Amino acid sequence: MNIKSIIASLFMLGLLASCSPSVNVKYDYDPKVNVRQFSTFRVEADQRRNADPIAGSNLNQRRIADEIEKSMRAKGYKPVVGGEADLVIRFFSDSKDRQQVQSNNMWSPYAMWYNPGYNNVYTRQYEENRVVVNVYDSRTNDIIWQGWASGQLNQSKKERSRDVAYRTTVESIMKQLPESAGSDYSSVKEK
Numbered sequence: 725m726n727i728k729s730i731i732a733s734l735f736m737l738g739l740l741a742s743c744s745p746s747v748n749v750k751y752d753y754d755p756k757v758n759v760r761q762f763s764t765f766r767v768e769a770d771q772r773r774n775a776d777p778i779a780g781s782n783l784n785q786r787r788i789a790d791e792i793e794k795s796m797r798a799k800g801y802k803p804v805v806g807g808e809a810d811l812v813i814r815f816f817s818d819s820k821d822r823q824q825v826q827s828n829n830m831w832s833p834y835a836m837w838y839n840p841g842y843n844n845v846y847t848r849q850y851e852e853n854r855v856v857v858n859v860y861d862s863r864t865n866d867i868i869w870q871g872w873a874s875g876q877l878n879q880s881k882k883e884r885s886r887d888v889a890y891r892t893t894v895e896s897i898m899k900q901l902p903e904s905a906g907s908d909y910s911s912v913k914e915k
Contacts (some may be wrong), residue, residue: 747875747893751900757861757868759902765801766809767792770816770858787890788815788855795898811868812860822852853877855890857897871897 759876769785791804801811827845852874859869873896877889 728894747873749896751871753869755851762810764804764809765796765811765813766804770814784817784890788894791894792890809862812862815857817855819851819853819909824848850876855893871900873897
C-alpha cells in the first residue's frame with residue numbers, strides 16, 4: 725500500500741468519525757439543598773412538554789420511565805406508588821431538525837493557479853433529540869437537580885437499536901445523580 729492510499733484512508737476514517745452521532749450529557753443542581761433528607765421517589769412524564777409525536781411517544785416515555793426507576797433503585801432510593809414521595813422526577817423528550825455544514829478547508833488564495841476546486845463543503849440534515857430529567861423536591865415543588873442529553877437517538881430504523889439508545893442515554897443522565905439518599909453532590913464529578 726502506498727503512502728497516498730494510507731493518507732486517503734485515514735482522511736476518510738476521520739471524516740466518518742466526525743460525522744458519527746454523539747450524545748452530550750450535562751447536569752445542573754441546587755447546591756443549597758441537603759440531599760440526605762430524601763429517600764423515596766415517584767416518576768412521571770411531563771405531559772405538557774411531551775408533545776413531540778415521535779420523541780414524546782408513549783413507547784419512548786415507557787423506556788425513559790423504566791430506566792429512571794431502575795437507576796433510582798440502584799442508587800438506594802425507594803419507589804412510592806400512590807403515596808407521597810420525597811422526590812418527584814418528571815421527564816420529557818423532544819426533537820428538532822438540524823443541519824451540519826462541514827468543509828475540508830483546503831482553499832487557499834493561490835488555489836486558482838494550482839488545484840482549484842478542492843474546497844468541498846458538505847451539508848447533512850439530521851434530527852437531534854433531547855431527553856430532560858427534572859428532579860423536584862415534592863414539598864416545595866422546586867427543581868433540585870436536572871440532567872439532560874442531546875444527540876441522535878431516533879437514527880436507527882430498528883426498534884431494538886432505538887430502545888438501547890434511549891435506555892443508555894437515560895442511564896448516562898442518571899449516573900450524574902448522587903449515589904444514594906445519604907450522599908452529597910460533592911461526590912459527583914461533572915463530565
